[in-house]
Amino acid sequence: MRCSRAAGCSSPGSGVLGGLTVSLVASVPLGPTSACTWAGARHSSRSRSSALLALAGDLLVLPSVPGSPGVPLRRQVARLADKQLGLALMVPLLGFGGQILAYTHLTPFLEHVSGFNPSTISLLLLGFGAAAAAGSFIAGPLADRWPRRALLGGLALLAATLSAMTVTGQTRSGAVITLLVWGRPVGPRADLPEPRLP
Numbered sequence: 001m002r003c004s005r006a007a008g009c010s011s012p013g014s015g016v017l018g019g020l021t022v023s024l025v026a027s028v029p030l031g032p033t034s035a036c037t038w039a040g041a042r043h044s045s046r047s048r049s050s051a052l053l054a055l056a057g058d059l060l061v062l063p064s065v066p067g068s069p070g071v072p073l074r075r076q077v078a079r080l081a082d083k084q085l086g087l088a089l090m091v092p093l094l095g096f097g098g099q100i101l102a103y104t105h106l107t108p109f110l111e112h113v114s115g116f117n118p119s120t121i122s123l124l125l126l127g128f129g130a131a132a133a134a135g136s137f138i139a140g141p142l143a144d145r146w147p148r149r150a151l152l153g154g155l156a157l158l159a160a161t162l163s164a165m166t167v168t169g170q171t172r173s174g175a176v177i178t179l180l181v182w183g184r185p186v187g188p189r190a191d192l193p194e195p196r197l198p
Contacts, residue, residue, distance in 0.1 A: 095155050102162050109165075114175040124179060131183025157181070 079085055110116045110124060143150040161182045168174030 091151065095158060099158065109169060110175060114169050114172055116172065128179045128183045131180050135183055
């Protein structure tokens with residue numbers, strides 16, 4: 001389903017990415033806590049219940065729309081020969097990859113370098129995620145209006161933020177400010193190459 005600018009909507013990708021970010025915001029701090037609180041089978045049961053609840057929500061909320069005709073696999077693979085499309089796909093891949101790589105090491109960095117205790121780190125990750133979730137929804141209209149500027153600006157800010165973290169992360173206040181900037185309103189957008197896809 002496509003949402004046109006003429007209809008007054010932003011890119012559907014901003015809603016999808018925003019929802020994904022919100023789910024990560026909730027699950028990253030709550031996952032380990034619930035695993036410790038409800039061990040074993042009870043934790044698995046709650047995880048299954050959460051997935052079923054999400055499925056029920058999708059079935060109730062998502063509209064039933066006719067599907068578009070499928071694109072044959074041969075045609076999809078042939079499109080990869082387009083250098084501009086390849087570059088358009090690589091940029092978000094590298095941007096998200098860099099973010100995830102840095103995020104993987106964030107908790108030990110905050111604990112051993114910035115000096116936060118584990119319970120405070122959970123709150124910091126929640127704040128980071130809230131900023132990122134809000135940013136995902138803000139980024140949609142910006143990327144629709146200025147896709148190139150939004151992408152380049154977001155990637156430049158990501159590179160600057162991650163580079164600065166090695167210095168600013170030496171203090172607690174510097175780490176908090178850098179985390180909030182990292183959860184910025186514009187970043188690598190996976191849906192920007194969509195107009196070039198078959």
